[in-house]
Amino acid sequence: MNHHKQILSILAVGLFTLGAAGMAFGEDDDDDDDRRDKRSQSRADFALVTNAAYGEECGSCHMAYQPGLLPARAWTAIMSPDGLSNHYGDDASLTDELRNEISAYLTANGADRSGGKRASKFAESRAGADGGLPRISENPYFVKEHDEIPARLIKDNPDVGSLSKCNACHRGAAEGDYSERQINIPGHGPWED
Ligand code: HEC
Ligand code: HEC
Structure with a gap:
């Protein structure tokens, strides 16, 4: 390959890469549009609970709260071994296997991940008021709606x-x-x- 041809082929690779990146960005835009459409069509404010282990293990003392009611980092704190053994005054400990499965489900669908008009208002969370675990019922939007x-x-x-x-x-x-x-x-x- 002479010098001239070499430069041309580098240019060609560069253009091809730019083209591919452009296509990738284009696809992202389409995804966003789809998501926005689904949001405005959906009647329920929050995506339903779809993980059976979560519904069973976390729905026995109170309802299994929709994952979109807390952001991922709050679920991570709640699902840590310490968080579960000191669960708002109760012991909600689980085997590591169940804990990991449920934690992965909750964090993947948290308020800051799932989208949805109301879920986005629950994306904000504070540490628990008493220095303990975060609560849905202490989220600022929730407090305003119930005061x-x-x-x-x-x-x-x-x-x-x-x-x-x-x-x-x-x-x-x-x-x-x-x-x-x-x-x-x-x-x-x-x-x-
Ligand atoms: C042994 C009973 C029990 C089990 C099992 C249990 N919880 Fe709870 N949970 C409680 C109690 C008690 C409270 C505090 C309720 C109150 O303050 O009235 C609570 C509160 C919560 C809150 C805060 C609600 C609020 O006020 O915003 C979340 C979130 C929560 N639990 C998630 C979970 C998850 C996730 C699991 C499964 C890993 C789980 N719970 C399993 C007893 C339990
Ligand atoms: C004592 C009854 C009561 C309990 C318990 C309660 N709520 Fe509410 N909630 C209300 C009332 C009443 C309103 C309406 C406030 C208003 O519109 O002025 C409301 C409003 C809301 C809204 C806003 C709805 C809208 O269309 O604007 C959301 C979201 C909500 N609650 C979620 C929850 C969640 C999640 C829980 C449990 C962690 C909960 N609520 C517990 C009575 C309750």
Whole structure:
């Protein structure tokens, strides 16, 4: 190969690479559009629970919260061995095998990964107020949405007890539907603000 031809072939490789990169970017754009379409079409606010082990192991004491209600880093803290053995005052320890499977599922579908109008509002999380594990019910958007409900309907309500019991008031909670018309607070009824 003479010098001239060598330069030409380097140029050709360069152009080909640029072309391929351009195509890759083009595909990314299409993916984003698809995702946006799915978001606006979906009725439920949050993607449903699809992992059986999660539903079984984490749905026995309270409902299995949709993964989109907390960001990945919060799920990671909750699913650490220490987090599970000191689980909001309970012991929710699991075998390593189950712990790893459930943790991978939750982090892959966390509020900061899954998209969706409401899930994105749950992407923000703080460390637990008492220095403990993060809570859905301490997320700033959640607090704002629930701050007008009087304590007598929550803590002092024998059929509710705490804001962690989403499905006590949200009849569509298991289907990921938290819309206002699906609310029915025990001893109070629908919510009109
Ligand atoms: C042995 C019973 C038990 C099991 C099993 C259990 N939890 Fe909990 N969980 C609790 C209790 C008790 C609370 C605190 C509820 C309250 O404050 O009213 C809680 C709270 C939570 C919260 C915070 C809810 C909020 O207020 O925002 C999350 C998130 C959570 N659990 C996730 C999980 C996950 C993930 C698993 C499975 C690995 C799991 N839980 C298994 C008992 C349990
Ligand atoms: C004591 C009953 C009660 C409990 C328990 C409860 N909520 Fe709510 N939630 C409400 C009420 C009432 C509203 C409506 C507030 C408003 O619109 O002024 C609401 C609003 C919401 C909204 C906003 C809905 C919208 O369309 O704007 C979301 C999301 C939500 N709740 C999720 C949850 C989750 C997740 C849990 C459990 C971690 C939970 N809630 C627990 C009563 C409750």
